[in-house]
Amino acid sequence: MKQFVVLLKKELLESRRNFKWMWMPIVFILFGITEPLTAYYMPDILDAVGNLPEGxxxxxxxxxxxxxxxxxIGQYSMMGVLVIVLGFMGTVAGERKNGSASLVLVKPVSYHSYILSKWAAAMILVWISYILGMLSSWYYINILFENISAESFLKALVTYGFWLSFVVxxxxxxxxxxxxxxVAAFSAIAVSIFLSFLSGTFSNQLEWFPSQLSSYTAEILMEGKWSGDLTMTIAATVVLIIILIATSPVLFKKRELS
Structure with missing residues (x-):
């Protein structure tokens, strides 16, 4: 546990030195602000640049x-996922490539602590950025449009947050x-797109797929409904996250030793 805490502090410090703590929250906040402002001022924008006939x-x-x-949330489904993947694609691969991983692991450092610390640091940064972005959007929506209740907002935020956690x-x-x-970035994006395609094509058969979380988020906001399938989808997503993060150190160690 002590190793994990030390490595986690190292990862958070490195993210700060790489300015991830600056640019990633800013990107998510910009996405959150852009949508309500664009939706509200769209008629004025079209009137100004539409080149329509007089009258x-x-x-x-x-x-x-x-x-x-x-x-x-749709912006986070596309650009947000891309930002996450590009921001953390080198979290392990980059250190293996430049030799930093070997320098750390030559010490009595657990492979599990090494991988888990990187995952936890990425999760902390992504969740803080995501929450700030969603809060910014909610704030402007409540000013420019009708209010969204705090309960519906929080349910939607948490539900879709599990999908971003899966992407991380x-x-x-x-x-x-x-x-x-x-290669890591391409693989993560390809799997995300493939899962979204499968859940969209076989939505009735794959009700518990992690990529279905965006559909359940829409149900929460539009219908105020929290279904039993949503609960099972969140549970299945958590199980998959645990499996992936538990097998990552094992596979990483095998590649290092080989």
Whole structure:
């Protein structure tokens, strides 16, 4: 446990030196602010740059607060996932490539503590960035549109947060299998897209897939419903996260020893 705490502090300090604690929260906050502002001012934007004939009137029905928040989550589904993968694709692979991993592991350091500390540091940074981004979006939505209740907001935030946690775990898992950050990033993104494709195509058969969490988030916001399938999906996601993060040190150690 002491090794894990020391390594975790090292990872958090390294993230600060790499300015991840600055740019990642800023990116998530910008995504959170952009959607409500764009939705609110879209008629003015189209009127200003639309080059429409004189006298033409554009009537766009204003979106609901829930739809705007779902648009923000949609941004996190695309750009947010990309930011996470690019931010942590080299968390293990990069250190293996430049030899830093060997310098750390030559000491009496547990492989499990080494991998777990990197995963925990990434989770802390991503969750703080994600929460700040969602809070920013919620704040502007409540100002520009109708209020979203704190209960619905928190349920949606936590539900979708499990999907981002799964993406973080995938990234660390693939980063521990290779010495190429690019391969790790490609693998994590490819698996995320594949899971989303499967859950979209076979939504009735794959109700407990982690990629279904975005659909359940929409149900929470639009219908106020927390289904039993959502509870099982969260449980299945947590189990998969545990399996991936438990097998990562084992596979990493085998590659190092080979």
């Amino acid at each position: 033409a009137v554009i009537e766009i029905p204003p979106p609901t607060s829930e739809e705007v928040l779902l648009s923000t 775990t995938l990234t660390v898992f693939f980063s521990s299998l290779t010495s190429s950050p690019g």
